[in-house]
Amino acid sequence: MPAFDVQQFRQQFAFFQQQPEWVYLDNAATMHKPLVVIDAVTQFYQQYNSNVHRGAHQLSQQATILFEQARSTVASYINARHLHEVIFCSGATAALNQIAFGLMHTVLQPGDRILLTQLEHHANIVPWQLHCQRHGVIIDVVPLTADHRIDLVAYEQLLALGPKVVSFSHISNVLGHIQPVAEMVRLAKAAGALTVIDGAQGIVYQQPDMQQLDCDFYVFSGHKLYGPTGIGVLYGKTEQLKHLTPIFAGGEMIDSVSFINTSFNKLPFRLEAGTPNIAGALGLSAAIEWLQKYNNEQLVLHKSLLLKEFYNGLTFIKGIDILSSSVHNAGIVALNVDSEHPADVAELLNQQQIAVRSGQHCAMPLFSYLARPGAIRCSFAAYNTLDDVNRCLLALEQTVEILTA
Amino acid sequence: MTLEQLLADTKPVLLDIQQRDLAEIEQAKDWQAKYRVLMQLGKKLPAIPEKMKQPELLVKGCESRAWLMHYHDKATDKHYFVLDSEARIVKGLMAIMLCLVNGMTTAELCQFDLCHKFDQLNLKPYLSQSRGNGLTAMASRIKQCCK
Numbered sequence: 001m002p003a004f005d006v007q008q009f010r011q012q013f014a015f016f017q018q019q020p021e022w023v024y025l026d027n028a029a030t031m032h033k034p035l036v037v038i039d040a041v042t043q044f045y046q047q048y049n050s051n052v053h054r055g056a057h058q059l060s061q062q063a064t065i066l067f068e069q070a071r072s073t074v075a076s077y078i079n080a081r082h083l084h085e086v087i088f089c090s091g092a093t094a095a096l097n098q099i100a101f102g103l104m105h106t107v108l109q110p111g112d113r114i115l116l117t118q119l120e121h122h123a124n125i126v127p128w129q130l131h132c133q134r135h136g137v138i139i140d141v142v143p144l145t146a147d148h149r150i151d152l153v154a155y156e157q158l159l160a161l162g163p164k165v166v167s168f169s170h171i172s173n174v175l176g177h178i179q180p181v182a183e184m185v186r187l188a189k190a191a192g193a194l195t196v197i198d199g200a201q202g203i204v205y206q207q208p209d210m211q212q213l214d215c216d217f218y219v220f221s222g223h224k225l226y227g228p229t230g231i232g233v234l235y236g237k238t239e240q241l242k243h244l245t246p247i248f249a250g251g252e253m254i255d256s257v258s259f260i261n262t263s264f265n266k267l268p269f270r271l272e273a274g275t276p277n278i279a280g281a282l283g284l285s286a287a288i289e290w291l292q293k294y295n296n297e298q299l300v301l302h303k304s305l306l307l308k309e310f311y312n313g314l315t316f317i318k319g320i321d322i323l324s325s326s327v328h329n330a331g332i333v334a335l336n337v338d339s340e341h342p343a344d345v346a347e348l349l350n351q352q353q354i355a356v357r358s359g360q361h362c363a364m365p366l367f368s369y370l371a372r373p374g375a376i377r378c379s380f381a382a383y384n385t386l387d388d389v390n391r392c393l394l395a396l397e398q399t400v401e402i403l404t405a
Numbered sequence: 406m407t408l409e410q411l412l413a414d415t416k417p418v419l420l421d422i423q424q425r426d427l428a429e430i431e432q433a434k435d436w437q438a439k440y441r442v443l444m445q446l447g448k449k450l451p452a453i454p455e456k457m458k459q460p461e462l463l464v465k466g467c468e469s470r471a472w473l474m475h476y477h478d479k480a481t482d483k484h485y486f487v488l489d490s491e492a493r494i495v496k497g498l499m500a501i502m503l504c505l506v507n508g509m510t511t512a513e514l515c516q517f518d519l520c521h522k523f524d525q526l527n528l529k530p531y532l533s534q535s536r537g538n539g540l541t542a543m544a545s546r547i548k549q550c551c552k
């Protein structure tokens with residue numbers, strides 16, 4: 001395989017031609033989309049637009065075939081056993097809400113426990129909180145070690161309390177740390193718990209293999225995998241998806257309805273109420289097919305080179321407080337300028353057209369643990385270049401200079 | 406520290422900002438120069454003591470926390486403000502807002518178009534909704550004081 005050519009890769013993103021002056025380092029929030037994805041969405045609306053699973057006409061049948069092909073692309077990408085194990089939804093947040101809602105009273109009974117970790121995104125905390133409070137389910141939280149990683153010793157101790165469900169992120173959206181998910185799933189299964197993985201940040205780092213990972217649920221959003229917004233995936237093992245009470249009802253998810261009783265359609269339709277985001281699914285599928293033309297190891301290597309350069313450059317800037325560790329890091333660096341508010345740092349970077357996120361990144365429990373008011377987050381993607389890294393470093397230097405003048 | 410003291414300390418600073426710093430910001434050659442002034446503004450204003458930063462003074466809608474104290478002198482019908490923020494640039498921008506309205510009567514405050522004035526000062530970009538800096542929230546909070 002030829003060496004990874006970042007310019008060739010980057011050229012496929014019209015955004016960078018439209019906005020050449022910007023350094024985009026907010027990839028953990030959302031990624032740019034290659035032309036093939038934008039084309040797939042446009043092409044659907046221009047050539048095939050029809051509703052799926054319902055029309056008597058050929059157009060609808062064609063749209064249905066494309067939509068189901070998209071499901072098949074996703075299923076084989078994550079190596080699901082069955083197509084119906086891929087449920088399309090609007091994103092990771094929707095998927096986690098469906099799982100938390102859906103397990104109440106089927107798997108989770110009053111007095112049961114579930115296990116989360118200190119570094120979760122609010123999307124993997126609040127849905128659980130909402131439903132656990134109403135149903136009397138207890139939430140335990142795995143603490144972190146001194147280097148801000150999940151404390152596996154404490155994890156095992158908390159697993160001994162017998163949680164029915166364990167839910168954790170594949171990669172921290174703030175710190176970029178890669179969690180030992182395979183080990184965590186193995187331990188949870190040995191303790192008899194169902195496992196939910198929030199793969200919102202993990203999906204673009206690694207092609208996850210559902211059969212090998214053997215988790216019960218894995219969720220992600222298309223827009224963090226070069227795909228469109230408003231489409232995401234809830235993967236679940238067949239036998240666990242059956243436990244999920246649908247959070248939404250109506251449309252194709254129903255088999256027969258009377259005012260006495262309604263019986264539900266089979267999977268995956270039972271969990272896909274209403275008209276799905278058809279164009280989104282096709283866009284996501286196009287993103288995956290496009291991405292598979294590249295060797296993921298090369299993309300990961302490229303990102304790790306950017307990261308190395310960035311960490312190296314940071315050591316030359318005075319007063320930088322780095323929260324992310326450089327080892328087992330997927331390409332996200334959270335940092336502060338000593339005793340300065342992250343909002344000020346982000347504003348000065350913004351003036352220099354460096355796009356980063358600042359604040360608490362939907363992870364307030366993590367920040368109260370870190371005892372910081374927030375941080376700025378630089379998140380790298382495979383289309384970022386060494387020039388991006390250097391421009392960000394220069395801008396940070398200028399920022400520190402202004403702030404400490 | 407009392408509100409009276411804070412008001413007394415804040416008033417001359419806001420006046421000074423209005424009379425001197427605004428011109429400097431307008432004349433700033435580049436963004437660096439503009440931001441250097443903005444940061445100095447934040448530093449000039451007296452800080453609200455921690456004890457006085459009651460939750461009801463928080464201006465919602467900021468990524469950084471900001472507090473606004475308001476005093477209406479009924480005898481003269483004039484409005485006075487005290488401000489603090491965790492973030493220095495935000496504090497500087499908010500100070501500019503305040504210096505424009507500090508000491509206004511109720512009628513003046515009601516009529517005053519903050520956004521227009523910000524525009525004139527070439528500061529309009531900071532007012533956009535999407536910026537989590539809370540300036541829009543601060544503007545509407547100030548406006549509420551004349552209700």
Ligand SMILES: Cc1ncc(COP(=O)(O)O)c(C=O)c1O
Pocket residue numbers: 028029090091092093094121123124169171172173198200201221
């Ligand atoms: C770890 C993690 N979980 C969940 C989400 C929620 O994703 P979405 O907003 O696409 O539903 C995000 C997005 O920021 C995330 O980073």
